[in-house]
Amino acid sequence: GEDVEQSLFLSVREGDSSVINCTYTDSSSTYLYWYKQEPGAGLQLLTYIFSNMDMKQDQRLTVLLNKKDKHLSLRIADTQTGDSAIYFCAESKGSWGKLQFGAGTQVVVTP
Amino acid sequence: EADIYQTPRYLVIGTGKKITLECSQTMGHDKMYWYQQDPGMELHLIHYSYGVNSTEKGDLSSESTVSRIRTEHFPLTLESARPSHTSQYLCASSPADDRPYEQYFGPGTRLTVT
Numbered sequence: 001g002e003d004v005e006q007s008l009f010l011s012v013r014e015g016d017s018s019v020i021n022c023t024y025t026d027s028s029s030t031y032l033y034w035y036k037q038e039p040g041a042g043l044q045l046l047t048y049i050f051s052n053m054d055m056k057q058d059q060r061l062t063v064l065l066n067k068k069d070k071h072l073s074l075r076i077a078d079t080q081t082g083d084s085a086i087y088f089c090a091e092s093k094g095s096w097g098k099l100q101f102g103a104g105t106q107v108v109v110t111p
Numbered sequence: 112e113a114d115i116y117q118t119p120r121y122l123v124i125g126t127g128k129k130i131t132l133e134c135s136q137t138m139g140h141d142k143m144y145w146y147q148q149d150p151g152m153e154l155h156l157i158h159y160s161y162g163v164n165s166t167e168k169g170d171l172s173s174e175s176t177v178s179r180i181r182t183e184h185f186p187l188t189l190e191s192a193r194p195s196h197t198s199q200y201l202c203a204s205s206p207a208d209d210r211p212y213e214q215y216f217g218p219g220t221r222l223t224v225t
Contacts, residue, residue: 040218042216043154045213092212
């Protein structure tokens with residue numbers, strides 16, 4: 001994931017907002033994604049944003065995209081213990097649909 | 112919920128053994144992928160397939176091989192397992208030209224080579 005970088009760890013209190021940050025390098029990426037991986041499971045798509053958008057909101061999730069800085073963030077409002085997981089940022093590479101994943105951010109929610 | 116399955120979920124095997132990790136999907140997806148996931152969480156694409164009889168190597172070199180004889184099945188084989196192959200292996204699939212290119216993941220196989 002050298003093309004996509006994320007911080008490795010985030011600790012947040014239950015009820016607070018979480019913000020996970022990601023930077024990417026390919027300015028031609030058409031879509032950017034957030035995937036969630038719970039312990040012992042595969043990845044699950046949480047949300048995605050098209051590259052011509054600045055923001056996308058989906059219930060407790062808000063995605064912000066700054067194309068100029070190649071910066072993507074995921075905000076989780078009212079973080080719950082069930083949100084404890086690893087969150088992966090990813091970008092699509094070319095028209096074939098291959099994804100380049102970041103190294104993942106482990107989010108730990110404390111009571 | 113994604114209908115993509117991997118077996119076994121956990122495998123402990125001795126050095127030198129031949130193993131096959133199974134991956135099947137019932138969604139009729141053309142594209143399938145194998146990722147190797149480090150203990151430190153990072154995902155590396157090791158193989159992918161456009162469809163039946165198509166296989167390509169991914170970004171990370173791997174000693175494993177894959178085959179795609181049927182749309183729904185994409186097994187990964189290691190001819191001679193080594194401790195360096197110890198890892199989590201994730202299989203995924205996606206529709207042919209469906210943007211935004213969502214990939215559906217199986218639960219993974221955790222392989223330990225002793």
